[in-house]
Amino acid sequence: MSNERYNARETEPRWQKLWDERGIFATKNDDPRPKYYVLEMFPYPSGRIHMGHVRNYTMGDVVARYKRAMGFNVLHPMGWDAFGMPAENAAIERKVHPKTWTYENIATMKKQLKSMGLSLDWAREIATCDPSYYKHQQRMFLDFLKAGLIERKQSKVNWDPVDQTVLANEQVIDGRGWRSGAEVEQRELTQWFFRISDYAQDLLDSIDTLDRWPDKVRLMQRNWIGRSEGLLVRFMLDPKTTPNSESELEIYTTRPDTLFGAKFMALSPDHPLAAAAAKKNQKLAAFIAECKKHGTAQEIIDKAEKLGFDTGIRAVHPFDPNWTLPVYVANFILMDYGTGAIFGCPAHDQRDLDFVNKYGLGNVPVVCPEGQDPKTFVITDTAYDGDGRMVNSRFLDGMTIADAKDAVAKRLEGETRGNRPVAQRQVNFRLRDWGISRQRYWGCPIPVIHCDDCGVVPVPVKNLPVTLPEDIEFDRPGNPLDRHPTWKNVACPQCGKPARRETDTMDTFVDSSWYFARFTNPWIENAPTERKDVDSWLPVDQYIGGIEHAILHLLYSRFFTRAMNVAGHAGLKEPFAGLFTQGMVVHETYRKTDGTFATPAEVKIDGAGDQRRATLLATGEEVEIGSIEKMSKSKRNTVDPDDIIETYGADTARWFMLSDSPPERDVIWTEERVQGASRFVQRLWRLVGEAHEVAKSAPKERPAEFGAAALKLRKAAHGALARVSGDIEKLHFNVCLAQIREFANAMSDAVETVSAAGQATPDMAWAMREAADILVPLFHPMMPHLAEECWAALGHKTLIAQAPWPQVEGALLVEDTITLPVQINGKKRADVTVPRDAAHADIEAAVLTLDAVKKALEGKAPKKVIVVPQRIVNVVA
């Protein structure tokens, strides 16, 4: 067999078929072995898989196959995040029904995934657009509604007047809709919200328990939740200056210590007091209208100037009835954070300082940094937000910031006005409730009915699912559900009178917030989950996906699991015990003279290093080799997984994805390295063949003694085994692959030794058999097809996919004598070989006889000799 080339194209489908026929990756829920749940983020069925999928699913498959070999009952399912806008875009642009488009894509991508040789349990496949899935989602919506986890409220949205649809912030570009180009308006719509903010503190606290999540993701979630501790303070207003004799304004501040530096108050343009004042002041009304015209798009907010308008209202300082502050409406105050009103202390807040400098209100520093003279400490253009002592602050003078905050809070909490304390400590979060209403067709219908008499009525559970109608038209903008002739019309479940269905559908993030739970038992029809299954399988032991989901998907899933817990559909709070975020697949770009890009397949590369040149295959025209970018359609730097699998085989593609780059970092796809991976596939095939030849003469019984060469091989094999196991556990795939290559090199050396000697000694033949039986299982998780073929060639009748992980022989990892590096003043100068358990004194004596040491010491005694057991010796001269 050793002189035949390994033919991946013939071999891979053969093993895939066999795995399939024998159903060896179908997982049973009642298997008594310990469980291991490995999950990769399921794909959106966009049409074809891309290299990012190949990388993601290869990593998951390595873990799944390894854990299976380690004796775990492994759950490794796959499904489709199948609702979403691209299906509707296809319907509009190509007149294909979203359902047809989606299911065709699923079929194509499933075939592609199968060609990768992934050890997936396809019997548990889920598509979120299937009524058998979203039925349960609707059921949970109703349960959550009953449990008070969902509410309906007004919210501002980006409205595209041409497409007649709501746009996400990222779909608004320079204030215009990304598709229509129409100027986006702010509209108030009544929408459904999941009350995720009720769980802000719990979601924050529990991050500490997620010790197998990347620190980066945990930090991003902490920042996103954005907890702050502050004080609500009720300022009195001069009723003579207010529109309707209002007497009070409540503000939120995290810096109550700076109250004596206050120079103004500011209201959000959406604040009720601003609205009231605008009714009596046309100029103010115009100012507010102008503020509201600006969208929520980030670019606009960034560039917008800080603008204010003096309402004429005057507020009274809480510590001085004779001290009044002007009340402005300002465009930078958000209505939905705190109370929508603030007091401004310009000396210690840059934004407030910019504001007073524009309107000439001045500033007073109240915190003086250590070592500064308060008399000369002035603020002009840069606010001071550091530590220091209170100054110019009456009873607070001399206190630290923390003490001053506490003193202000205590004093104002103690005062009451109208039976309520003047101030109250409050914790605020940046995290907002999760608006899930989408004015779209291709999503999960929200199961409620609007009745003129009964109001919002939930669809009775027995009437679920509320299915999407299939006879819809995309010939006009807007939501097809809204204008469907009959779907919307329904009798009120309570009073029986004609009523209307909710035509909004759910955000697709809802679909992906519980699919991992459904995978634990996707067959049960009368409930979203089977409690014994969901509780025994969850949490997911290893979740793998892109960093782009670090916040939204992962935070929503954490919330949703809590909600399922409350509603009785799951018994835990944290769905993902281990998380890994893999890097992207990137590729260099090729720019043609006309500025457009060429694909890697259209380009031929010549030369190396600085001499590398790229020319178009078709015309010979030179193209510029550009920067390395994320593979994308727009840069045309994509490589099609199908092409790679066709040319090199899935194992080569899988090996490449794990090589060289650490898995959390981006990997650069290059033709040279794919060939390198392919060469290694061939080399392993040859090596296993050669090893098999050598091993033919091996005795059945393990020899009592091993010669030096055989022992060296055995040590290499067991050393590699121990290290590879550890590296897979830590997901250090690139290091793991280097270990396998090193072991293969050691095996090649041994084969070389045998062929130089003419024949194998019995001990070497036995050791070679052992080495081959270790090598194949080691690379099986990465290259399963090649491993099956090698395993069969070695004469095994079992499948490697079902074989146990080899046992390490610990004694082989311990050396009798060890060679320690010898440093002189921290630089390596020599080696010394000593018995493993040699005493310090003996090692020291041995070291002092070395020529290099004698020379360095020039006859003098060393100042110190440091012996680190099993590691190193350092002589200080």
Next chain:
RNA sequence: GCGGACGUGGCGGAAUGGUAUACGCAGCAGACUUAAAAUCUGCGGCCCACAAGGCAUGAGGGUUCGAUUCCCUCCGUCCGCACCA
């Protein structure tokens, strides 16, 4: 602006307080071949003709017997958040 990560040969990278440059890619030289491909062997941080030696992990400083690893300052690259009071 706030927060975080990273910086090692020509390139991807290894080593998380103990032999810096494992493993691979590219390169060079050689073997096999009529030739090529494939394969195999050898060489690859810099300075110095060699050796000895010295210098090298973005730059500078510190801690340590010993620092790529820990600490401080700076430079560069990337990422997240951002009128959040």
